[in-house]
Amino acid sequence: MSLREALKNGKFAVTAEIGPAKGVDVTEFLENGELLKGRVDAVNITDQQSAVMRLGSLAGCCLLKEKGVEPVFQMTCRDRNRIALQSDLLSAYVLGIENVLCLTGDYVTLGDHPQAKPVFDLDSVSLLQAARELEQGRDLAGKELKGSPKFLLGACVTPGADPVEPQLIKMRKKVKAGAEFFQTQAIYEPKKFEAFMQEAKKLGVPVLVGIVLLRSAAMARFMNKNVAGIHVPDELIEEMDEAENKAQKSIEIAARLINEMKDVCQGAHIMAIGLESRVPAVLDAAGL
Amino acid sequence: MIVSELKPFPEILGYLEGENRIFIVGCKGCAEVCHTGDEPQVLEMKEKLEQEGKTVSGYCVIDFLCDKALVKIRLLPHEADIEAADSLLIMTCGIGVQATAAVVNKISHPACNTINLGGARGEWRGSERCRECGDCVLDLTGGICPLTACTKGLINGPCGGAKDGRCEVEPEVRECGWHLIYERLKKLGRLDKMEAMPPPKDYSKMQPPKELRSTIMWALEQEETKV
Numbered sequence: 001m002s003l004r005e006a007l008k009n010g011k012f013a014v015t016a017e018i019g020p021a022k023g024v025d026v027t028e029f030l031e032n033g034e035l036l037k038g039r040v041d042a043v044n045i046t047d048q049q050s051a052v053m054r055l056g057s058l059a060g061c062c063l064l065k066e067k068g069v070e071p072v073f074q075m076t077c078r079d080r081n082r083i084a085l086q087s088d089l090l091s092a093y094v095l096g097i098e099n100v101l102c103l104t105g106d107y108v109t110l111g112d113h114p115q116a117k118p119v120f121d122l123d124s125v126s127l128l129q130a131a132r133e134l135e136q137g138r139d140l141a142g143k144e145l146k147g148s149p150k151f152l153l154g155a156c157v158t159p160g161a162d163p164v165e166p167q168l169i170k171m172r173k174k175v176k177a178g179a180e181f182f183q184t185q186a187i188y189e190p191k192k193f194e195a196f197m198q199e200a201k202k203l204g205v206p207v208l209v210g211i212v213l214l215r216s217a218a219m220a221r222f223m224n225k226n227v228a229g230i231h232v233p234d235e236l237i238e239e240m241d242e243a244e245n246k247a248q249k250s251i252e253i254a255a256r257l258i259n260e261m262k263d264v265c266q267g268a269h270i271m272a273i274g275l276e277s278r279v280p281a282v283l284d285a286a287g288l
Numbered sequence: 289m290i291v292s293e294l295k296p297f298p299e300i301l302g303y304l305e306g307e308n309r310i311f312i313v314g315c316k317g318c319a320e321v322c323h324t325g326d327e328p329q330v331l332e333m334k335e336k337l338e339q340e341g342k343t344v345s346g347y348c349v350i351d352f353l354c355d356k357a358l359v360k361i362r363l364l365p366h367e368a369d370i371e372a373a374d375s376l377l378i379m380t381c382g383i384g385v386q387a388t389a390a391v392v393n394k395i396s397h398p399a400c401n402t403i404n405l406g407g408a409r410g411e412w413r414g415s416e417r418c419r420e421c422g423d424c425v426l427d428l429t430g431g432i433c434p435l436t437a438c439t440k441g442l443i444n445g446p447c448g449g450a451k452d453g454r455c456e457v458e459p460e461v462r463e464c465g466w467h468l469i470y471e472r473l474k475k476l477g478r479l480d481k482m483e484a485m486p487p488p489k490d491y492s493k494m495q496p497p498k499e500l501r502s503t504i505m506w507a508l509e510q511e512e513t514k515v
Binding site: 129156170228 | 443444445446447448449452456457470474479482483487489
C-alpha cells in the first residue's frame with residue numbers, strides 16, 4: 001500500500017526520516033533504509049538538513065526506491081530558484097518519486113557553509129503552488145508542459161509554536177496551495193497537540209505527529225534552548241536523566257507519546273536523527 | 289549616509305602586490321564620519337604603505353567621491369602624479385571607487401568594504417528599510433516590509449524557525465519579521481491579509497529601468513564633458 005493509499009484509507013500512517021551522509025559512501029544510508037523497509041509507509045529523505053551540505057534528497061530517494069522503500073522527497077527553497085525547483089519536481093516524477101514535502105528551509109548561516117548565497121526565490125507556499133501548476137500541465141511562466149507530473153504533496157507545521165495562530169494561518173494557505181498531508185515538528189506535550197488539532201482538523205487534511213527520539217537529557221535541554229517550536233517538558237527531561245538505560249527510555253518515551261497523541265491525528269512521523277536503528281523498537285513498543 | 293570600514297591592511301597589500309607607486313584618493317563625505325577616508329586616515333595609509341616599501345606618488349581628499357564629474361575635476365591638478373602611479377587606492381565606499389575608476393586610466397583599488405545597511409533608508413533616515421524591489425507588497429503586511437524585516441525575505445511567512453518572536457538567525461539582534469507582521473495585522477483587525485496567496489515575487493523588477501541608470505546631476509555632467 002502506498003502512502004497515498006494509506007492516508008486515503010484512514011490507516012494510522014507511519015513515516016520516518018533519513019538524512020543522507022556528507023559524501024558518497026551510502027552504506028549506512030542503505031542499512032537504515034533496510035531497517036525501515038516494511039515497517040513504515042514511507043521514508044523522508046532530508047534536503048541539506050540544517051543547511052549542512054550532504055548527498056542530495058533526490059539521489060537518496062532513488063536509492064531507497066531501488067530497495068523497495070517508498071520515499072518522500074523533501075525540498076527546501078534555500079538553495080534553488082524556481083527554475084531549478086520546478087525542474088527538480090519534474091526530474092523526481094520521471095524517476096518514479098511522487099511524494100514531495102515542500103519546505104521553506106533553514107537559513108544558510110545555521111549550517112556549515114554560512115558564506116553561501118541564500119536563494120528563497122520561493123517559499124513553502126509558493127513551492128506547493130508551483131507543484132500544483134506543474135500537475136495541471138503548466139509551469140510558473142504559464143508555459144505548457146510536455147507531459148505533466150502527479151504528486152502527493154505534503155508540508156510541515158509547528159504545533160508547539162508560540163504564538164500558534166500564524167502557524168494555523170500558514171497551514172490553511174498550504175492546504176489552499178495544494179498540501180495533501182502534514183508532518184509536524186516534534187511535539188512532546190499531548191495536551192498542547194490536542195488543542196492544536198482542534199483547529200487543524202478543520203482543514204480535513206491528514207496530520208502525522210512528529211516524534212524526535214531523545215538521545216539524552218542534554219539533547220532535550222539543547223533542543224529547548226536552540227530549536228524553534230520544540231519544547232521538551234521537565235518531567236521528560238528528568239525521566240531521561242534518571243534512566244539507567246537511555247536507549248530503552250527513549251524508545252519508551254517515543255512509544256508513549258505516539259499512544260497519547262494517536263487518537264487526534266492520522267499518523268506519526270519519526271525523526272530519529274542518527275538513531276534510525278531504534279525505530280523498529282519504537283514501533284514495536286507502540287504496537288504499530 | 290553610506291557606511292564604510294577599512295579593509296584589513298594585509299588584504300589591501302595583496303591588491304598592491306607588484307605595484308610600487310600608489311596614488312591615494314580620500315573622501316570627505318560619509319567616509320569622513322566613518323573615519324575611513326578623511327585626511328588623517330589618508331596620511332596614516334600613506335605612512336603604512338611607505339613602511340611596506342611602497343611610494344605614494346601623491347594624494348587627494350575630495351569633498352565626496354560619489355559623483356564622477358566632481359572627482360574628475362578635482363583630480364585634474366594631480367594628473368602628473370596619477371600618471372606616475374601604478375594604481376590608485378580609493379578610501380571610501382563602493383560608489384566612490386566606481387566613480388573614480390570611471391574617470392582615471394589606472395587600476396583603482398578599494399581600500400574599504402561598504403557595510404550593508406539592510407536596504408535604502410529614506411532621505412531623513414529612520415529605522416525603516418526598503419529593498420527598492422519595484423513591486424511593493426506592503427499592502428499585504430500591514431506596512432512592514434517582508435523583504436527587509438524577514439531574513440529570508442519570505443512572501444508567505446513565517447517559517448518554522450522563529451523562537452519567542454526572534455529570528456533563527458542572530459536571535460539576540462533580529463526579530464522575526466513575520467511575527468511583527470502578524471502582530472501588526474492582528475492589532476489592525478486585518479489578519480485576513482495574512483491569508484492572501486500572492487504569486488511568487490517578480491524579482492526582475494529589482495533591475496532598474498533604463499531611464500534611471502544615469503544620474504540626475506546633469507549640471508555637473510555638463511561640466512565634466514567640457515573637461
